Amino acid sequence: MATLLDPFGRKLEYLRVSVVDSCNLRCFYCSPGESCKPRSMRGQLGREYIVRAVSAGAKAGIKKVRLTGGEPLVRKDIVDLVRDIAHIPGIEDLSLTTNGTLLKELAVPLAAAGLKRVNISLDSLDTHNFEQITCGGQLQSTLDGIEAAFAAGLTPIKINMVVMKGLNDHEVENFAKMTLHRDIHVRFIEYMPMLGQDDVWQKHYLPSSEIMALCNNVLPMESVPEEDLTGPALNFRFPEGVGLLGFITPVSQHFCANCNRLRLTSDGKIKPCLFSAEEIDLLPA
Ligand code: SAM
Numbered sequence: 001m002a003t004l005l006d007p008f009g010r011k012l013e014y015l016r017v018s019v020v021d022s023c024n025l026r027c028f029y030c031s032p033g034e035s036c037k038p039r040s041m042r043g044q045l046g047r048e049y050i051v052r053a054v055s056a057g058a059k060a061g062i063k064k065v066r067l068t069g070g071e072p073l074v075r076k077d078i079v080d081l082v083r084d085i086a087h088i089p090g091i092e093d094l095s096l097t098t099n100g101t102l103l104k105e106l107a108v109p110l111a112a113a114g115l116k117r118v119n120i121s122l123d124s125l126d127t128h129n130f131e132q133i134t135c136g137g138q139l140q141s142t143l144d145g146i147e148a149a150f151a152a153g154l155t156p157i158k159i160n161m162v163v164m165k166g167l168n169d170h171e172v173e174n175f176a177k178m179t180l181h182r183d184i185h186v187r188f189i190e191y192m193p194m195l196g197q198d199d200v201w202q203k204h205y206l207p208s209s210e211i212m213a214l215c216n217n218v219l220p221m222e223s224v225p226e227e228d229l230t231g232p233a234l235n236f237r238f239p240e241g242v243g244l245l246g247f248i249t250p251v252s253q254h255f256c257a258n259c260n261r262l263r264l265t266s267d268g269k270i271k272p273c274l275f276s277a278e279e280i281d282l283l284p285a
Contacts, residue, residue, distance in 0.1 A: 001090070004061035006272075014064040014261040015057050019081060020044050021266040023071040025099050026135035027123065029162050029191060036135035043267040047077050051084045053264055053282055058090035062262075066095045066119075070266060073102040079109045086114025095119065097160070100145030101137065107145070107152035118149050119158040119187075124168050125175065133167060158185040158246075163211050164204040172214040179243030187233055187246035188215075207252040208234075215245055232258075 004012040021042040023030070031039050045053075054065060065085055072078055073096075086094050093116055100120040103110075107118075122142055124130040130139035149157050161168070161175050175186050188211045193201040215221055221236035224244060232255045233246030249255070256273075263271040269279035 002059060002061045008257075010258075010260060011061070012260055012262055013062060014066070015054065015062045015264060016066045016068055016261055017050060017054065017264045018042075018069055018266040019050060019067050019072045019078065020070040020075040022074055023069060023099070024074055024101060025071065025137045027099075027121075027162075028133050028135075028164065028167065029194070042265060044075075045266060045268050047081050047084065049268060049283075050081060050264070051088070053268070054085050054091065055088050057262070057264075058088050063090060064093040064095075065091055066097060068097040071099055071102075072096055073098050073106055079106065079113050082110055082115050083113035093117075097121065098145070099134075099137070100142040100149070102141075103145030104141070104148045107148035107154060111152040111154055115154060117156065117158075118154045119160055120146055120149065121160045121162075122146075123161050123164075124171055126171065129168060129171070133164075156183065156185055158187055160187050160189055162189045162191050163206050164191045165206040167204060169206055169211075169214070172211055173218050176215040176218045176238075176245055179245055180238055180241045182243055184243040185235075185246060186243065187248055189248040190251045192250050205251065208247045208249045209252065212236075212247060221245060 006012055021044065026036050026038070031037065054062070067082070075081065082094065085091060094114060095117040096110070096115055097119045098121070100122065103118070120142065123133050124139070127139045130137055146157065146159070159178070163169055163172060172188065175188070178184055179186050188208065190208055191201065191205050219238045221238060224235040224237055226235070232248050234249070236245045237243070263274065265271055265279065268283045269281050271279050
């Protein structure tokens with residue numbers, strides 16, 4: 001089996017594929033300060049191109065694939081795309097990151113097509129605040145999506161909350177409490193700076209140490225040993241809790257040394273690092 005080693009000796013086994021650049025929500029962190037204006041969009045690769053790129057990756061050593069976006073579920077052929085990728089020899093794990101709003105209808109067909117798990121982005125449990133952060137999104141649609149994912153067996157379900165000071169940090173404790181009675185993995189993600197948005201970022205950035213302190217206010221957490229050393233989260237649980245609490249620290253404690261991922265943009269460019277503008281266009285090849 002081939003191995004993809006980068007010049008730093010990191011073994012690249014994980015490909016994140018942006019299958020579409022458009023989204024049905026307009027979350028604050030994706031376009032901060034743009035007051036809900038649509039972003040400029042990249043193009044969208046046809047299904048057969050994505051499948052060819054992932055197949056080439058699998059031959060080179062990629063084993064894990066995550067579909068993301070934009071919002072992957074707005075892509076009309078998403079179920080067929082999942083089925084095609086699930087059949088690529090060498091791909092052992094296929095997951096998807098979504099805002100959950102379209103999962104109610106799609107969870108069962110996606111699971112049947114070979115999707116293993118979902119990460120669901122949810123930044124507020126309050127209807128009004130959810131609407132504010134997402135520029136008009138409906139909280140209930142994401143909550144319905146989470147239930148649909150459970151029912152379809154797309155587990156373990158990870159809920160990703162980007163914690164932003166003054167916007168949703170007052171909800172951290174409520175998110176932490178979700179893990180007390182449900183087998184759910186809530187992951188608190190540090191708000192990362194976007195290019196040219198330093199002032200907005202500085203205003204709303206909250207380091208994980210402070211997010212952890214808020215969770216410890218609920219109950220003192222116990223640390224959980226790392227199962228997967230390449231995963232970015234530091235994991236904890238409450239003593240009697242069923243689920244897990246994870247902390248992802250791209251800013252305060254970046255995890256570049258353990259990074260094992262490549263990204264494929266929706267218009268066919270390999271992006272070796274999220275924090276770099278470097279991209280390699282696959283289309284000529
Ligand atoms: N639409 C899908 C969703 O909502 O999950 C997938 C794409 S969305 C860009 C994926 C995730 O990227 C977000 O939920 C969030 O966790 C993360 N993200 C985007 N911008 C971020 C930022 N500035 N800081 C931290 N996380 C960010």
